[in-house]
Amino acid sequence: MKVYLDNAATTKVDPRVLKVMLPYFSVNYGNASSIHTMGQENFNVLTDCREKVAKILGADSRGIIFTSSATEANNYLIKGIARANRKKGDHVIISAIEHPCVRESARQLEKEGFRVSIVPVNYEGLVEISELEKLIDKKTVLVSVMMVNNEIGTIQNISELVKLAKKYGTYFHTDAVQAVPYLKIDIKELGVDALSLSAHKFGGPKGVGLAYLNPAVYAEPLIIGGGQEEGKRAGTYNLPGIVGMTSALEIAYKERSEYVKRVKKLRDRLWDGLKKNLPDIQVNGSIKERVPANLNVMFGYVEGEAILIDLSYKGIFVSTGSACSATNLKASSVLAAIGLSKHFLNSNIRFSLGKETTEKEIDYTIKMVTETVGRLREFSPVSKL
Ligand SMILES: Cc1ncc(COP(=O)(O)O)c(C=O)c1O
Structure with a gap:
């Protein structure tokens, strides 16, 4: 998929x-x-x-x-x-x-x-x-x-x-x-x-x-x-x-109003699923004043890049934030600006949904992210502190 x-x-x-x-x-x-x-x-x-x-x-x-x-x-x-x-x-x-x-x-x-x-x-x-x-x-x-x-x-x-x-x-x-x-x-x-x-x-x-x-x-x-x-x-x-x-x-x-409604539902489904399956995660930014297709999540104790690469092998394409592109592995200045602790600056994934995103894709993503983060945490030296 x-x-x-x-x-x-x-x-x-x-x-x-x-x-x-x-x-x-x-x-x-x-x-x-x-x-x-x-x-x-x-x-x-x-x-x-x-x-x-x-x-x-x-x-x-x-x-x-x-x-x-x-x-x-x-x-x-x-x-x-x-x-x-x-x-x-x-x-x-x-x-x-x-x-x-x-x-x-x-x-x-x-x-x-x-x-x-x-x-x-x-x-x-x-x-x-x-x-x-x-x-x-x-x-x-x-x-x-x-x-x-x-x-x-x-x-x-x-x-x-x-x-x-x-x-x-x-x-x-x-x-x-x-x-x-x-x-x-x-x-x-x-x-x-x-x-x-x-x-x-x-x-x-x-x-x-x-x-x-x-x-x-x-x-x-x-x-x-x-x-x-x-x-x-x-x-x-x-x-x-x-x-x-x-x-x-x-x-x-x-098509804006119909799309906004649909994508918000899918974004909320993604967040609800992740929250249910994984401890020590949080949404970065405002819940209320936020566009409906964006979900930026901090996954405690694991590197965002490790999650991204593993998901990519599973056919899921996400980002760790624009400052952290393929050629520039600096921590995000946006996440630093909202006061995210330096321990968590490299533990984030941005999911940005679109017109073609389906419920099936969201459910697959929840399953794969849960698996990836769970496995990476097993190897993470800090997750057991
Ligand atoms: C907020 C914002 N401003 C500017 C740009 C640059 O846009 P363009 O790709 O058209 O140069 C981007 C693209 O990532 C963006 O997200």
Whole structure:
């Protein structure tokens, strides 16, 4: 049996999405910037995608900028907004649990002379407004706090944080990559100036993302060249990718409520089963303010990597957290930020369920995890202390 429980890392392209993308590779392949009709027809498709995406996200379509990834969108929005508004101030705030592409963008700004503050999170992974208030000042150009954390699934109260930022005239960016398809995103309602998304996290293709930037705000471009995206992001339009992302976003929101209900039930079944079978385990992060497909579990006395590898041989694919990837075996900074004791920092597994997850797969996973953890604990020197 093959069980894919790593949907927060990437998702399978929805076959309906693939179908609408295909003609743009080999039939309607004209460059959307070309003046001839093949180009102009595709420019109209591009405009149509921009409007559809903007409508779903409750945004002004002039603020939608298509990118190659959320990594690019985050780099562009964070560095671009800060650099373009240097006269306003030299201070940037990010949360302690941001994705590496946000953290590294902030670090780059620090090298350029910006002051960077890290707002801590509580044990559930939530940024408390009082903590942000301690750090923000009139020189704060930008605050960046992710909407949903990729490791522990914590959902932040973005609109509350935005209200505070507005009092100081500070721009607000949110990395919303892990929010789709779980949360409704209404950019106007949220009040954010900037937001990032990535198609491959919600049934779209890899290599395409989106940056939203309030049209009244200027950000220095990251990629310059042919003047596409009104000079905000150069490079030939990736029309198959953009068409695919638009279709995936439409499907995600059409099917959201039914999917959220189903996946939450399966996630709860997984947790109930593990809890029943295994002592000394706990959920990392908030139980309540959490996206329904995420379950991040600390298994006392065993290494997360050992569990992951053993499960992988059993056909179950999970993750130990994004900081701990195949090429980088550092303990998770997210779990450290929520205060997990250093003895438990390497004992965690992230299960991220998806559209195709079934009850049978969950039951198989409960059985295999129980077997794996039980066996590893038999060899663990600390489990017998
Ligand atoms: C929260 C978050 N931000 C940004 C990214 C980067 O997205 P992309 O794969 O499109 O570069 C990821 C992907 O893991 C993510 O989970």
